[in-house]
Amino acid sequence: MTEYKIIGITKNFIASVDHLETPYFLLLLENDKKYLIKKSFKEYQIGDTFFINENIEKENKKNNLTIFFFKFQNKI
Amino acid sequence: MIKLIFGYIKGIGRTKFGVLDETLEELIEIAIKEALRDANLKVEDIDIIFISNFLYGIIANQLHLNTLLNNSVNFVGKPIFRTESACASGGSAFFQGLLSLKRYENALIVGVEKMTDIDIKLITKALASAGKIDLYFQEGFIFPAAFALIAQQHMIKYGTTREDLELVALKNHENARLNSFAHFFNKQVSIEDIRNSQDICTPLKLYDCSPISDGAVAIIITRKKSSSRDIEVIGSSFCTDYISFIDRNDFTSFTSVQRAAAEAYKQANINPEVLDLIEVHDCFTISELIALEDLKICIPGNSKGLIRSGAINRNGRIPVNTDGGLKGNGHPVGATGLAQIFEIVTQLRGEAGERQIDTPKLALTHNIGGFGSSAAIHIFKGNK
Numbered sequence: 481m482t483e484y485k486i487i488g489i490t491k492n493f494i495a496s497v498d499h500l501e502t503p504y505f506l507l508l509l510e511n512d513k514k515y516l517i518k519k520s521f522k523e524y525q526i527g528d529t530f531f532i533n534e535n536i537e538k539e540n541k542k543n544n545l546t547i548f549f550f551k552f553q554n555k556i
Numbered sequence: 557m558i559k560l561i562f563g564y565i566k567g568i569g570r571t572k573f574g575v576l577d578e579t580l581e582e583l584i585e586i587a588i589k590e591a592l593r594d595a596n597l598k599v600e601d602i603d604i605i606f607i608s609n610f611l612y613g614i615i616a617n618q619l620h621l622n623t624l625l626n627n628s629v630n631f632v633g634k635p636i637f638r639t640e641s642a643c644a645s646g647g648s649a650f651f652q653g654l655l656s657l658k659r660y661e662n663a664l665i666v667g668v669e670k671m672t673d674i675d676i677k678l679i680t681k682a683l684a685s686a687g688k689i690d691l692y693f694q695e696g697f698i699f700p701a702a703f704a705l706i707a708q709q710h711m712i713k714y715g716t717t718r719e720d721l722e723l724v725a726l727k728n729h730e731n732a733r734l735n736s737f738a739h740f741f742n743k744q745v746s747i748e749d750i751r752n753s754q755d756i757c758t759p760l761k762l763y764d765c766s767p768i769s770d771g772a773v774a775i776i777i778t779r780k781k782s783s784s785r786d787i788e789v790i791g792s793s794f795c796t797d798y799i800s801f802i803d804r805n806d807f808t809s810f811t812s813v814q815r816a817a818a819e820a821y822k823q824a825n826i827n828p829e830v831l832d833l834i835e836v837h838d839c840f841t842i843s844e845l846i847a848l849e850d851l852k853i854c855i856p857g858n859s860k861g862l863i864r865s866g867a868i869n870r871n872g873r874i875p876v877n878t879d880g881g882l883k884g885n886g887h888p889v890g891a892t893g894l895a896q897i898f899e900i901v902t903q904l905r906g907e908a909g910e911r912q913i914d915t916p917k918l919a920l921t922h923n924i925g926g927f928g929s930s931a932a933i934h935i936f937k938g939n940k
Contacts, residue, residue, distance in 0.1 A: 488807075490704035491758045492696070496680040499696035506701045506757075508709075508807075515802040519695040526712075 484509035567595025567776035573886030583772035585628035591774035603660035608649035608667035609890035642686035644925030646893020647932020669888035704757035707842035714857030732884025739886030769886030773894035791820035791935030810928025813850035832916035835896035893923035904938030
């Protein structure tokens with residue numbers, strides 16, 4: 481598990497073909513100059529931290545899946 | 557220092573930008589015929605053609621535009637190439653057109669996009685292909701969101717405010733109001749309209765975003781100057797960066813722009829202070845402010861001072877986006893970079909009418925693709 485810090489947040493109101501439910505948040509995450517973008521329906525604050533399992537992420541990316549583990553955490 | 561010769565702009569033509577009834581082929585035809593008329597040339601005088609387009613393959617399932625172009629104007633038998641670098645497709649095509657003058661006498665560059673008859677949800681997805689598409693599919697990362705995060709980082713780092721972005725939108729709509737070709741020609745926009753507009757991706761609102769537009773622009777370039785209306789190109793550079801937003805080290809500047817600008821200034825043998833006029837790629841209002849910093853018009857973080865003081869207004873020290881920019885003129889992606897050149901040529905010839913600035917001599921265009929993943933910088937010298 482790797483700890484990431486939220487350094488940016490935008491609340492998106494624009495729907496697209498594959499993301500019809502809005503609004504949703506897009507989080508800019510940072511860990512030691514490594515960045516990630518994550519979608520969330522839960523609101524966070526800049527400076528919040530949380531953990532990402534990078535092994536699951538790699539596997540999901542390979543299979544072109546969304547990151548279930550992360551989203552499950554967000555909806556708690 | 558050896559003076560580099562890039563070429564001269566001999567003819568320009570364009571359609572109005574906006575929600576248009578014409579087909580893609582008809583838009584191309586109008587722009588090319590107007591450019592030929594302006595250059596006083598015939599189809600037979602053109603040796604090579606470049607067509608700039610980003611989206612038609614995705615949204616209309618039609619590629620091979622280099623040959624489709626012959627349906628608009630008959631160039632059968634001549635070399636025609638399609639150029640695509642997302643929103644920098646126009647600048648990229650112009651760059652390649654200049655390179656072709658080493659072999660050919662006259663080149664024509666045409667940029668076109670037909671976007672408004674497609675569902676906005678599809679357009680949003682199609683535009684996301686200018687970035688790494690995985691981030692769109694997996695996370696719903698779309699372009700307004702990227703520039704919203706960029707704006708937020710700029711605000712945190714430099715103290716840029718929402719009010720600064722509103723002033724950029726206001727200025728560009730003021731300029732577009734006087735441009736009969738512009739998407740928002742004659743549209744009166746107040747600071748209250750901008751401030752009260754709907755949220756798109758916080759902190760960006762509707763008036764921070766350039767519109768979805770149809771339109772076409774054509775430019776004819778030539779190896780030798782033959783008229784006092786010909787405008788010389790004295791700098792031409794194109795640089796790239798990683799395609800993915802998250803592969804950057806800095807979200808408040810674009811390395812590709814900084815490098816391309818440095819190279820173009822060196823070619824032109826000028827410093828940014830001597831420029832009289834600039835057209836920058838304000839796909840979102842924050843993009844205009846970052847462009848001014850990347851182009852070294854001011855130091856990083858100080859672009860807010862330029863918009864607050866009025867220095868980049870039409871009557872300011874260094875007017876920016878006198879045609880309304882992407883924000884007010886419109887953003888038919890494949891045509892955008894060439895529309896910037898159209899405005900520069902119009903101003904340098906002294907033919908901009910009500911929005912004409914005082915005797916400009918040196919001007920620059922800044923056209924980016926993606927999150928600054930591609931950057932085309934061109935510098936022009938007028939005859940006045």
